[in-house]
Amino acid sequence: MHTAAGSQARLPIRSDMDLVWVRQHVRQAAAQIGFGLVDQTKLVTAASELARNTLIYGGGGTMETEPLTDGGARGLRLTFADEGPGIADLEQALSDGFTSGEGLGLGLGGARRLVHEFAIDSAPGAGTMVRVTSWVGRPPRPREES
Amino acid sequence: MPEQAHGTAGSPTLEIRDFLRRRREQIAQRWADEPLFRAVFTVSRDEAVEAGKAVVDALAQVADAERVEDPDAAGFTAVREQLARMAAARSRAGLSSAQVSAELAALRPPVENLLLEDLPDAPAEQVRACAGTLGVLMGTLRVVVTQTALSEGQALIDRQRLQLLEVATPVIKLWDGVVAVPLIGTLDSARSQVVMETLLESIVEQQARFAILDITGVPTVDSLVAQHLMKTVAAARLMGAECIVSGIRPAIAQTMVHLGLDLGNVVTRASLADALGYVLHELGVGIVTPGAKGAVTR
Numbered sequence: 383m384h385t386a387a388g389s390q391a392r393l394p395i396r397s398d399m400d401l402v403w404v405r406q407h408v409r410q411a412a413a414q415i416g417f418g419l420v421d422q423t424k425l426v427t428a429a430s431e432l433a434r435n436t437l438i439y440g441g442g443g444t445m446e447t448e449p450l451t452d453g454g455a456r457g458l459r460l461t462f463a464d465e466g467p468g469i470a471d472l473e474q475a476l477s478d479g480f481t482s483g484e485g486l487g488l489g490l491g492g493a494r495r496l497v498h499e500f501a502i503d504s505a506p507g508a509g510t511m512v513r514v515t516s517w518v519g520r521p522p523r524p525r526e527e528s
Numbered sequence: 529m530p531e532q533a534h535g536t537a538g539s540p541t542l543e544i545r546d547f548l549r550r551r552r553e554q555i556a557q558r559w560a561d562e563p564l565f566r567a568v569f570t571v572s573r574d575e576a577v578e579a580g581k582a583v584v585d586a587l588a589q590v591a592d593a594e595r596v597e598d599p600d601a602a603g604f605t606a607v608r609e610q611l612a613r614m615a616a617a618r619s620r621a622g623l624s625s626a627q628v629s630a631e632l633a634a635l636r637p638p639v640e641n642l643l644l645e646d647l648p649d650a651p652a653e654q655v656r657a658c659a660g661t662l663g664v665l666m667g668t669l670r671v672v673v674t675q676t677a678l679s680e681g682q683a684l685i686d687r688q689r690l691q692l693l694e695v696a697t698p699v700i701k702l703w704d705g706v707v708a709v710p711l712i713g714t715l716d717s718a719r720s721q722v723v724m725e726t727l728l729e730s731i732v733e734q735q736a737r738f739a740i741l742d743i744t745g746v747p748t749v750d751s752l753v754a755q756h757l758m759k760t761v762a763a764a765r766l767m768g769a770e771c772i773v774s775g776i777r778p779a780i781a782q783t784m785v786h787l788g789l790d791l792g793n794v795v796t797r798a799s800l801a802d803a804l805g806y807v808l809h810e811l812g813v814g815i816v817t818p819g820a821k822g823a824v825t826r
């Protein structure tokens with residue numbers, strides 16, 4: 383798997399305004415890579431959820447975008463990282479409806495359903511890293527996987 | 529304040545401090561003739577000289593604290609606002625930030641010339657050290673102005689954004705007892721709050737029974753946006769109005785399903801026109817389509 387040349391980027395997530403940039407950046411990158419409107423919207427929405435978590439629960443951090451090619455397939459990988467308190471119970475955090483704040487508790491689980499690949503790495507005191515990848519033209523993954 | 533022309537045994541930084549205090553008047557006089565001061569203080573030259581003196585004092589204080597490289601040095605506090613106003617006046621006059629920066633840079637040579645006048649017999653080493661320190665200090669002054677101008681710019685953007693919040697949420701009366709808000713752009717928390725308040729106010733004012741929230745212009749509906757929408761719907765209900773959400777585009781509808789978002793028992797319609805049709809039907813209003821044979825109730 384190679385990283386396509388160019389358009390790799392790293393954006394700060396420190397304020398509400400940064401969330402706007404994150405969404406715009408992901409939408410542009412996704413469109414450039416060739417994602418259709420529905421898939422762009424899914425990826426942007428997943429990014430919006432994860433970036434907001436980075437801001438609210440992680441106390442701020444960054445998003446990295448990386449265009450990918452794998453054989454003929456093209457994809458986009460987004461990595462959200464913060465150095466916040468981390469997540470003690472990942473299964474609970476991923477379950478629909480769980481929130482430790484005032485949200486709907488759909489961000490993590492929903493983001494996972496909106497992308498092809500989803501990885502989360504977190505431990506109490508060690509920050510949180512969420513990495514999602516989607517591929518152009520690939521059908522949504524089966525529901526039971528999530 | 530030392531009265532001798534030069535040559536105390538201090539460090540270059542303290543030399544510069546003494547030089548600035550000693551030459552305060554002359555520096556300010558020369559600055560008053562530079563474009564930056566001349567263009568800002570057009571009414572009287574004395575004003576320009578006074579402003580120049582304030583900047584010299586600030587620089588001397590910063591040198592005194594030996595913080596010549598620190599744009600956050602306390603000495604700058606007193607002149608920060610004045611400098612910001614000067615920079616702002618120049619950009620209003622149409623100068624780019626690079627041009628403003630060049631005008632600031634032009635303040636250095638006159639000071640440097642005065643410094644060299646004061647050190648005619650000093651060893652080359654000392655002259656170089658003093659000129660170097662002065663250069664650093666003047667560079668820091670430029671950083672201070674740039675920083676301040678930037679934060680001024682940010683404040684301006686914030687103000688404009690607030691104004692946009694207000695103008696971007698018009699509540700439109702569509703029919704007796706029917707109001708609509710076309711939502712456009714990012715529905716962040718601040719915006720949502722304004723939307724909700726404006727809508728509730730007009731529900732009361734118009735004694736509206738129906739309120740249509742049209743989200744055609746909202747690019748992303750994530751869980752926070754959905755939460756805000758549902759809160760607004762619930763609040764409107766408490767005021768006795770039923771909400772209809774219209775303009776959910778197909779891509780957004782699909783995404784909402786994957787996300788697990790469910791607007792519950794909120795009535796949704798594809799377009800604002802469909803929503804109005806639904807409302808009129810609920811109100812028992814018949815619509816006569818011109819050219820059609822009779823009244824059509826949608």
Ligand SMILES: Nc1ncnc2c1ncn2[C@@H]1O[C@H](COP(=O)(O)OP(=O)(O)O)[C@@H](O)[C@H]1O
Pocket residue numbers: 431435436439440464466467468469475476480481482483484485486487488489490491510751
């Ligand atoms: N970056 C993060 N750092 C720490 N905790 C997190 C982070 N992201 C998510 N969480 C935890 O996971 C929970 C669920 O997140 P999410 O599904 O997005 O729902 P919500 O944002 O509505 O709370 C959060 O309430 C929070 O406790």
Ligand SMILES: [Mg+2]
Pocket residue numbers: 431434435485488489490
């Ligand atoms: Mg969340």
